[in-house]
Amino acid sequence: MMEQLFDYINSYSPGGISKSDFEIVKSYFTHKRLRKRQYFLQEGEICKYFGFILSGAMRQYTVDDKGKEYVVQLSIENWWVGDRESYTTSNPSIYNIDAWEDTELLLISRPRVLELLQRCPAFAETSRIMDERNSIASLKRLTTSISAGAEKRYLAFVSSYPDLVKRFPQHIIASYLGVTKDTLSRIRRQFLNNE
Amino acid sequence: MMEQLFDYINSYSPGGISKSDFEIVKSYFTHKRLRKRQYFLQEGEICKYFGFILSGAMRQYTVDDKGKEYVVQLSIENWWVGDRESYTTSNPSIYNIDAWEDTELLLISRPRVLELLQRCPAFAETSRIMDERNSIASLKRLTTSISAGAEKRYLAFVSSYPDLVKRFPQHIIASYLGVTKDTLSRIRRQFLNNE
DNA sequence: CGGTCTCTTGACGGAGTTCAAAGCTAGTGG
DNA sequence: CCACTAGCTTTGAACTCCGTCAAGAGACCG
Numbered sequence: 298m299m300e301q302l303f304d305y306i307n308s309y310s311p312g313g314i315s316k317s318d319f320e321i322v323k324s325y326f327t328h329k330r331l332r333k334r335q336y337f338l339q340e341g342e343i344c345k346y347f348g349f350i351l352s353g354a355m356r357q358y359t360v361d362d363k364g365k366e367y368v369v370q371l372s373i374e375n376w377w378v379g380d381r382e383s384y385t386t387s388n389p390s391i392y393n394i395d396a397w398e399d400t401e402l403l404l405i406s407r408p409r410v411l412e413l414l415q416r417c418p419a420f421a422e423t424s425r426i427m428d429e430r431n432s433i434a435s436l437k438r439l440t441t442s443i444s445a446g447a448e449k450r451y452l453a454f455v456s457s458y459p460d461l462v463k464r465f466p467q468h469i470i471a472s473y474l475g476v477t478k479d480t481l482s483r484i485r486r487q488f489l490n491n492e
Numbered sequence: 493m494m495e496q497l498f499d500y501i502n503s504y505s506p507g508g509i510s511k512s513d514f515e516i517v518k519s520y521f522t523h524k525r526l527r528k529r530q531y532f533l534q535e536g537e538i539c540k541y542f543g544f545i546l547s548g549a550m551r552q553y554t555v556d557d558k559g560k561e562y563v564v565q566l567s568i569e570n571w572w573v574g575d576r577e578s579y580t581t582s583n584p585s586i587y588n589i590d591a592w593e594d595t596e597l598l599l600i601s602r603p604r605v606l607e608l609l610q611r612c613p614a615f616a617e618t619s620r621i622m623d624e625r626n627s628i629a630s631l632k633r634l635t636t637s638i639s640a641g642a643e644k645r646y647l648a649f650v651s652s653y654p655d656l657v658k659r660f661p662q663h664i665i666a667s668y669l670g671v672t673k674d675t676l677s678r679i680r681r682q683f684l685n686n687e
Numbered sequence: 688c689g690g691t692c693t694c695t696t697g698a699c700g701g702a703g704t705t706c707a708a709a710g711c712t713a714g715t716g717g
Numbered sequence: 718c719c720a721c722t723a724g725c726t727t728t729g730a731a732c733t734c735c736g737t738c739a740a741g742a743g744a745c746c747g
Contacts (some may be wrong), residue, residue, distance in 0.1 A: 357633060367639040369631060384629045391635075414620075421616075425609075428623040433577045435630030436564060440554060440586075442637055443670040444562040445733075466693060475638040481733055484697055642703070642742060675703055677727055 326403040331396040338394040344383035346460035353400025368472040509614035521598040526591040539578035548595025563667040
């Protein structure tokens with residue numbers, strides 16, 4: 298169970314992490330299970346923990362005044378979940394995060410992560426690289442969301458995240474892409490007919 | 493000139509930075525001037541340097557097949573510029589970055605920044621916090637771009653970045669918001685009439 | 688078998704785009 | 718000090734993409 302986190306850190310930190318350093322890292326995380334549909338975080342709460350997903354699938358979304366849901370993030374095994382803003386600032390979150398499948402997580406709190414960043418350079422390194430990737434992915438998504446039409450966005454999504462396509466239903470993916478389920482359905486029809 | 497960077501790091505790193513540590517930091521940066529309209533980075537190039545803006549204003553944008561420009565970032569004094577993706581991966585950039593006003597920058601290359609992160613904890617700390625803020629801001633922007641209409645986006649922008657509103661013309665801001673200059677003009681008219 | 692979740696499809700409406708023309712403003716050179 | 722230009726903003730009219738609403742059809746599960 299912890300091996301998964303070990304492998305993960307090794308695959309991202311250039312130097313890798315020693316067994317003894319990993320013993321330290323290990324001690325900072327706690328284990329948690331979530332049932333399908335169970336909340337990890339609800340709007341208005343402060344996000345106390347960041348989670349590393351061992352297995353399962355989760356979604357992060359906001360709800361507007363009319364009750365419409367907007368998915369901002371989809372995550373599966375070996376991804377992190379949590380609301381960065383609430384986590385770092387301790388402000389109430391505007392997002393909901395829930396399990397889309399039964400999910401197993403490793404949790405770490407904000408004060409503990411700050412401590413760990415000091416104590417373990419390999420973890421700090423991995424963490425820095427994750428932040429970088431996160432920023433890059435966000436800008437990319439923003440760019441396509443501004444510059445590309447719905448069809449291009451969908452195709453880009455499918456080719457970038459084939460794993461996610463298999464794990465979430467269409468209406469969730471539609472919301473992630475910023476279109477309605479109806480529009481996505483029509484886009485796919487066109488695509489299927491043209492071949 | 494360097495004091496500005498010193499103040500900047502002090503304002504973000506919780507512990508601050510010592511004068512002697514800052515001497516190290518200083519030695520890693522070089523100085524550069526750009527004229528209005530001059531490129532900092534052009535599509536297809538690799539982004540060799542990240543820049544800290546001492547004075548001036550810059551914009552980052554992509555151009556689609558039809559020649560339409562999409563602004564993805566606007567930056568002024570005390571912000572960083574550069575294409576993170578190209579910078580970290582050494583792939584050719586899909587973005588253009590140019591000066592909107594005469595601009596002064598402090599530059600640092602990728603290998604040098606990695607070295608500096610090792611050598612100076614206060615710099616690493618500031619850098620981590622910047623990455624965090626960056627991620628948070630990106631997600632926020634993405635959220636509003638998906639969930640809010642053009643008018644809300646504009647109002648949110650004006651209240652979040654009053655400085656940018658003063659420094660860039662409307663058609664640039666429109667592009668940043670993901671609408672055309674025409675639409676933004678109409679939005680503002682409505683807003684002015686309703687009071 | 689009945690309920691819940693999901694996807695599809697059509698008709699209509701609305702937010703935003705496109706295109707083109709005109710007005711505005713500031714800077715430049717005569 | 719005026720005339721001219723270049724960049725910016727405004728405005729109207731036609732159009733387009735996508736959202737909304739509503740209905741129906743599968744698929745899955747208890």
